[in-house]
Amino acid sequence: MACAEWREALSAYAKAAGLVSGRGRALRFVAPQDLPADTAYEAFIAATGGVPTRPNLHDFFNALIWLAYPLGKAALNARQAVAIATDGVQSTRGATRDAATLFDENAVLFACSDPALGKALRAFDWHTLFVARRADWGRACEVQPFGHALLEKLVAPYPSVTSHAWIVDVPQAYFGWTPLARRAWLDARIAPRLASGPLTTRDFAPLPVLGIPGWWPANHDPAYYRDTSVFRPGRRRTG
Template sequence: MMLPAVDWAQPWLAPYRTHGEAAAQAAHRTSVASALQALKAAPVPDFVHQDHLPAGQSYEAHIFQTRTVPTRDNLHDFFNGLVWLAFPEAKRRLNELQAAEIARTGIGATRGPLRDALTLFDENGAVLDAPAALWEALMARDWATLFVTRRALWSDARLLVFGHALLEKLVSPRKAATAHVLLPLPDADRSAALDDAALARTLAPGRLAQKPFVPLPVLGVPGWCADNARPEYYDDPKVFRPRP
C-alpha cells in the first residue's frame, strides 16, 4: 500500500508523528491494518482489514462487539488508526456511545443529535488548552483579538486536532480547514485538557447532544501557517466568519 506523502514536521501531527512515520513506512510493504496492528498495545482494539466487516453491519457496532477496527487501505483510515493509538480511551468512549445509540434507535436515514455530535467530533474535532482570554475571543469569533492583539498568549496554548478526517484534509493544507473545538467544562483543569482519560470523561451524552463546539480555522493558529504572520491574513470573512 503506497500512502500519499505526509509532512510529519507539521505542528498538528506532533501527537501522531512517532506512530505515523513507523506505520507509513510499514504500510508500503503491507496493508494499513497490518502496519497499525504492529504498533498497538492495550487498550487499543485490533486493526483488521475492511473485509472483516460483514455486509450490512454497522461499523461502530462491529467495533464495539468485536473489539476490532475494520480498516481500509487509505489515508482516512490510516489517520483514524493513529488517533486510536494516541487516544484509545477517548476513541473507545466515542465508540461506546455510538454503539449504545445504534442499539437504542437502530440505523435510520438520520443519525439523531447525539450520533451527529459524536461523528462530528470523531471526524473533525479538536481540543484546545488555552488561557481564558483566548477562549473568550474564540467564543466571540473575535478573530483580531484571538490571533493578532492577543497573539503572544498562544505561546501558552496547545491545540490538539483529534478528528481523523481533518487530519486527512491537512495533508494538503487549505486556509478554510476548520476544526470543531470541544468547549471546556466549567472549572475544568487546563492541564488535563489534552489528557486521554480526562478527555474521555468529558464525553457525556447529554452534553454532546447539545453540540458543545466552536469553529476554529486551524491555519490561523500562530506557527501553523507562515502566511498568518501578516495581520491581513485574517481579513477574510469567508474563513474567519463573524459570530451569527
Template sequence: MAPGVERIDWAAPWLQPWQTRGEPLAAALQAAGVPVHAALSAAPAPVRFVPQSDLPEGQAYEQFIWDTRCVPTRDNLHDFFNGLVWLEFPQAKRRINELQAQAIAQDGVGAVRGPLRDALTVFDENGALLQAPAALWQALRARDWQRLFIELRPLWAEARLLLFGHALLEKLVSPRKPMVAHVYQAPQAIKSIAALDGWLAQAMQPQPWDAKPFAPLPVLGVPGWWPGNEAPEFYADAQVFRPPR
C-alpha cells in the first residue's frame, strides 16, 4: 500500500472536497494492504491503473497513457493522489493527457518540455481552481495580499478554492506556509465537481494555456484554512507573500 496514507487528515479544509471518495479508498488500502493501482482500479474510471513496471523503458509516461488508457502507478502518496484526481476529474485529466500526447507527436520528447506541455504539467502537479468574486481576483492578480486577505476577507465566504494538482495534495499532507498553488479562474455559477470537470476539459486549449494563465496563491493564506492566518502579521512574510515583480 502507499506509505503515508495513514497520515492524511481528511478533515483538513483543502481535503474536504476529496474526503467522500478518498477516505474510504485510503482506509481500504490500509486494511487490505493491496498495491495502490489495485485499489484505484476498483473504482470506475476512464483509465486502468497498472503497476509502474508496465511502462516500457524509454517510453514517455504521457504517451503510454494515451496509447493504452493505462496509468503506471507506484505505491506512494504522489500516485495515490494522482489516481484520486483521475477518479474525481476524469474529463479534465483525459484532456490534459490528450494535449500532452499531441504536443509529443508534434515536438517529440526532448530534454526540455515545450510551453504547452510545461503549462499542463504545472497545473497537473500543482494547480487549483478558484471560484471567487471579481474583487478577489483583481487583488490576487495584482499580488495585493493586504487587500486580498485582510481588506476583502469577508468576500472569501463567497469563494471556493478546489485543489487539482496531485503533487500539491501530497505536499499538504505535511502543510508548510510557503506552499503555493497555480490557480486558474473558474466560474462561480458552477457548483458540482462533475460540472467543473466538464467545464475545465473544455477550457483547456493550446492557447492561452501555453502562456500559463495561472496566478500564484499561497494556499495556507486562505481564510479558514490555517489558524495562523487569523493574525494580520501572517501575511507580512515577504518570502511567501511576495510583492509584484
C-alpha cells in the first residue's frame, strides 16, 4: 500500500471515530509537505488537525498511537502547543515540554493494582518485579506501549531498549476487562493529567522492556536479569 493510501485509510478511521487535535480540530493524517516551513509541528496539528506523516515506521506508529490513545495524544498536543505559543520554539525545551516529549516518544503505561509492584519498579528492584512476582504480571500489573519511537525500536529489539514507565493505578477489576476496554480506561485516566497536571521527567521510572515477562524468550531464565548493564541498580525516591 502506498503512503498516500495508508494515510487516507488512517484518516478515514480517525474521522469515523470522531478524533480531534488538542484544539478540537478533526484529526487527519497529511503529507509532510503540508507543514509550512515556519510552523512548529505540534502547533500545526493543534490548529489544523493535520498530522504530517512521512512514509516511515516512526510516523506510522505515531498515527497508530493517535488511534489507540486519542484523548492522551490530544492532551499532549494541546499542552505542547500552549508551551510553543507561550515560549516560542527554542533550542532548549522547558521541563514540561521535555517530559511531554519523553512521554510522546518513549513512554509505556505501567498499569498496576498492587502498589508494591510500582514501588519495586521505582526502586530498581528487578528481582521482585520480574522474578519473585512474575506470576502477577497480567493479573496485578501489565505494560501498555504509548511512545511511538519505542515501538520503532522494538521492530529490531536489543537488550538495552529502555522505556520511560508511567505508573497508573488501576482497580483489580481492570485485569478482567477486554484489551479494548483497558486501553480506553487508561486513555481517559491519563488525559487530564497530561493536559494540565504536574508533569516532569521525575514522574517516569526506567523500564528495560525486554525484561517484561512474555516479551522476550530469554527472560524466562532468571539469570537474564543479572546483566547489570541493562538491569541497573539505582536509587530513586519512592514518595
